[in-house]
Amino acid sequence: MTRPADTVPDTGFRRCGCCGRQRPAGEVAELGVTPGVYICAGCALWAARRAGLLSALREIRIRDLLPSFLNRAQAPHTATAAIPILPSSDLDRTAAFYARAGFTDADHHDGYLLLNNDGVELHFAHHDTVTPGTCFVHVADATKMWKQLRERGVDGVGEIADQDYGLREFVLTDPDGNRVRIGSAIPDGQ
Known part of the structure; x- marks a missing residue:
């Protein structure tokens, strides 16, 4: 028996609609056009590669943009790296x-x-x-x-x-x- 969505208890986990794995709610994104269907980051990256979107993003040199972004976004004494x-x-x-x-x-x-x-x-x-x-x-x-x-x-x-x-x-x-x-x-x- 399937219960209506509004009566399903919130466990804090969501099932990825692509791979089927249970993930914490903060690690998935709800698909805007399909409410109640979620996708994890791994599947989102896989889909982006398949669609050719990552190749376009790789053309943007994030490393070149990062220093100017950090200079604008950082307050004094903000951490810039972590080294174990x-x-x-x-x-x-x-x-x-x-x-x-x-x-x-x-x-x-x-x-x-x-x-x-x-x-x-x-x-x-x-x-x-x-x-x-x-x-x-x-x-x-x-x-x-x-x-x-x-x-x-x-x-x-x-x-x-x-x-x-x-x-x-x-x-x-x-x-x-x-x-x-x-x-x-x-x-x-x-």
């Missing part, structure tokens, strides 16, 4: 591992390590007992970086895969078990 601090049981071993992945030692002192790769920073703090952490690094071309790491024989490089939310990703797992997810937009036509 990952644990390391041996900072020298961590620096050597990430050097093979293209990161340079930007600052290394007692109990702390800062690595850099073309403006991307990874921070590590020494801990005798490590509970592995996770972070995400956006790159221009995940496939290219994945191939380079494989060719260099870097340990801990996982398989690369396209995600339903529009990114191509792989995981780089360091000797302490930290998982650095590396990804980029899926190229058009793939």
Whole structure:
């Protein structure tokens, strides 16, 4: 028996009308022309790729527009970046591992390590007992970086895969078990 919509209890979740998965209400959008039908971000990106809309958006260089937008939109003391601090049981071993992945030692002192790769920073703090952490690094071309790491024989490089939310990703797992997810937009036509 189906109850009228006005008597259905609100669980805070909505079913995506495309993939059928239950999502929190804040992670779906109601289709304006079809009230009561929702779509998740992953399916919206899939639909945009199929319609060719993402290729048009990619032509706009968001990176070029961002500084002027931030200068207008930011109040003093507004955060501009977040950098997780990952644990390391041996900072020298961590620096050597990430050097093979293209990161340079930007600052290394007692109990702390800062690595850099073309403006991307990874921070590590020494801990005798490590509970592995996770972070995400956006790159221009995940496939290219994945191939380079494989060719260099870097340990801990996982398989690369396209995600339903529009990114191509792989995981780089360091000797302490930290998982650095590396990804980029899926190229058009793939």
